[in-house]
Amino acid sequence: MLTAPPLSLYVHLPWCVRKCPYCDFNSHQARSALPFDAYVDALLADLEHDLPLAWGRTVHSVFFGGGTPSLFPAAAIDRFLQGAAARLRFAPGLEITLETNPGTAEHGRFGDYRAAGVNRISFGVQSFDDGCLRRLGRIHDGADAEAAVKLAQDAGYDNLNLDLMYALPAQSLAMAERDLELALALAPAHVSHYQLTLEPNTVFAARPPPDLPDEDLAWDMQERCQALLAAAGYAQYETSAYARPGQECVHNLNYWRYGDYIGIGAGAHGKLTLGAAQSIRRRWRVRHPTAWLATAGGAPALGGDDAVEPAQRPFEYMLNVLRLREGFLPGDFEARTGLPRTAIQAPLEQARRRGWLIEEGGRILPTALGGRFANDVMQLFLPESGTGPSTGPERDR
Ligand SMILES: C[S@@+](CC[C@H](N)C(=O)[O-])C[C@H]1O[C@@H](n2cnc3c(N)ncnc32)[C@H](O)[C@@H]1O
Ligand code: SF4
Numbered sequence: 001m002l003t004a005p006p007l008s009l010y011v012h013l014p015w016c017v018r019k020c021p022y023c024d025f026n027s028h029q030a031r032s033a034l035p036f037d038a039y040v041d042a043l044l045a046d047l048e049h050d051l052p053l054a055w056g057r058t059v060h061s062v063f064f065g066g067g068t069p070s071l072f073p074a075a076a077i078d079r080f081l082q083g084a085a086a087r088l089r090f091a092p093g094l095e096i097t098l099e100t101n102p103g104t105a106e107h108g109r110f111g112d113y114r115a116a117g118v119n120r121i122s123f124g125v126q127s128f129d130d131g132c133l134r135r136l137g138r139i140h141d142g143a144d145a146e147a148a149v150k151l152a153q154d155a156g157y158d159n160l161n162l163d164l165m166y167a168l169p170a171q172s173l174a175m176a177e178r179d180l181e182l183a184l185a186l187a188p189a190h191v192s193h194y195q196l197t198l199e200p201n202t203v204f205a206a207r208p209p210p211d212l213p214d215e216d217l218a219w220d221m222q223e224r225c226q227a228l229l230a231a232a233g234y235a236q237y238e239t240s241a242y243a244r245p246g247q248e249c250v251h252n253l254n255y256w257r258y259g260d261y262i263g264i265g266a267g268a269h270g271k272l273t274l275g276a277a278q279s280i281r282r283r284w285r286v287r288h289p290t291a292w293l294a295t296a297g298g299a300p301a302l303g304g305d306d307a308v309e310p311a312q313r314p315f316e317y318m319l320n321v322l323r324l325r326e327g328f329l330p331g332d333f334e335a336r337t338g339l340p341r342t343a344i345q346a347p348l349e350q351a352r353r354r355g356w357l358i359e360e361g362g363r364i365l366p367t368a369l370g371g372r373f374a375n376d377v378m379q380l381f382l383p384e385s386g387t388g389p390s391t392g393p394e395r396d397r
Helices: 036-053 074-087 109-116 130-135 142-154 173-185 215-231 250-256 289-295 310-321 330-337 341-353 368-372 374-379 392-396
Strands: 007-013 058-066 089-100 120-126 160-166 190-195 235-238 241-243 260-264 269-274 279-285 302-307 357-360 363-366
Touching: 007 036, 007 250, 007 269, 036 074, 036 260, 036 269, 036 279, 036 289, 058 074, 058 250, 074 089, 074 109, 089 250, 109 142, 120 142, 142 160, 160 173, 160 215, 173 190, 173 215, 190 215, 215 235, 235 250, 250 260, 250 310, 260 279, 310 330, 310 341, 310 374, 330 341, 341 357, 368 374
Parallel strands: 007 058, 007 260, 058 089, 089 120, 120 160, 160 190
Antiparallel strands: 190 241, 235 241, 260 269, 269 279, 279 302, 357 363
């Protein structure tokens, strides 16, 4: 039996000061004054369009992602949150995150976001090294990042995430360690530590930097940084996510546990379980901000609306839950896919035989080896027909 899981709300704000050469998110350089008011009106219309699919359900987290949401003034964020809270039931004290580029931080801004209800800030720091930041095309230097985090802390934020990337052009092991040490000195609640990847259709993919660290060095950086994070009291709970106890990201955890989310804004993706119809739907919006703005609230704003067929669900489920150190309970697999556990018995058995997954206290967890061969593990759960799987929130990129 499919049972509706917790529900989150993802809000995509698609503009940036400048497009970074490694980035394949749906983000666009702002070339003129941004239409903040029109965008908020369109978000609320877009939300109304999805309400019939989520009627009566409670929202457990809100995430403003981008792009650079911190380009939006607090008054626009406030108006959106008030409008959303009038249309949906918000859980008391729900997590509300706003992604921030340190190059857009200004004095006073964080207090206003806080007053609007934002209680978690995620900073795109990437590195504190000015040479690395220049190579990444960032609009800020290391001192700006440190100052931005302190501004947020002075405004009363204690639930902060810092995004760092490693395996950067010309980066040595000592430089990667130094970045992490500087991040930890700011005592964030959460660190996201991503290996730089060359994504198709980016400047870096077309012209890869010649001095990227090789795989062995990237692996050493990851291992060394994992050890530093563990020693500082940050537990790794997902492939790239580390948190102090109890400060894991509620919103991202819901994605990885194959929860539900409404996705609104240009190019945003949503996934909703319809208990009565025993179906799972994925909906996404047209990507270009101008096209989306012109159509939001109506069917033409939809880039697509698909049922997730039962045959696709085991792969989708594993793609998400196997990123988590906690793995999953077979009962949750049944509730969230609507399939019996026998549907994955054969691939589970294969993964166990290869030492990729183990069963512990009733949960199924990836081993260290399984973590290293994550793609191979997930391939075992692909439908035999090879039906094109959808990949979840990553598709907001
Ligand atoms: C939407 S951005 C965060 C907010 C803001 N746009 C910024 O960059 O400051 C999400 C994060 O994804 C990570 N990211 C983006 N492109 C990446 C890539 N090619 N490889 C690894 N991590 C990447 C960065 O750490 C980035 O902060
Ligand atoms: S990494 Fe962030 S700031 Fe850079 S283009 Fe992508 S979304 Fe914009």
